[in-house]
Amino acid sequence: MLSVVGGCGGRAPVIPPPAAEAPPPAPERYENQDQALLKAALQGRYLSPKEALELSDRLLTEGSPATRDQETIARLELLLLGALKQEDRASRAGLLRNLGIVRFHQKQYKSARQALQAANEINPRDARTHYYLARLFARQEQIYLRQGQKAKARQQAKLAEMELGLARKFDPSNPLYRQSLKESIRTE
Secondary structure, rough: OOEEEEEEOOOOEEEEOOOOOOOOOOOOOOOOOOHHHHHOOOOOOOOOOOHHHHHHHOOOOOOOOHOOOHHHHHHHHHHHHHHHOOOHHHHHHHHHHHHHHHHHHOOOOHHHHHHHHHHHHHOEEEEEEEEHHHHHHHHHHHHHHOOOOOHHHHHHHHHHHHHHHHHHHHOOOOOOHHHHHHHHHOOO
């Protein structure tokens, strides 16, 4: 239907408003390709251990929103456990390290330490493994301090500083390893 409106010198057609449009589709739950790939891998899409390692490395980047999403962390754990069942020596240390990081974010500290130490035995020059071991020791230091066990706390603090020193040695350009452990614990 076309309406006509009078004006200063003539008539101009007025176009009626368009019919109400359908609302836009809901945003995809998986906001990026890595989340979608993780979901697909758990639904049967094959990822080699190397691909699983690369995907988990990207999702576990320090400060990534994925590290605060417990559903993503649980999915990563399943992916890593599946990848570790395959015989791939080249990826094993990284997969174990990332499993340790996942367990750290799940607050399963004993299991995280076991995975990180196993990764460290395979690749003792991995800065990220040493960094997370340092964070675990620093966290344990805090627990001992709350319990009033000062001697054990000091021992954990020394281990944490040693591990952080190794992380700095193996990756001196990483600014994350230059901050204090107390600061990194506070930001968790």
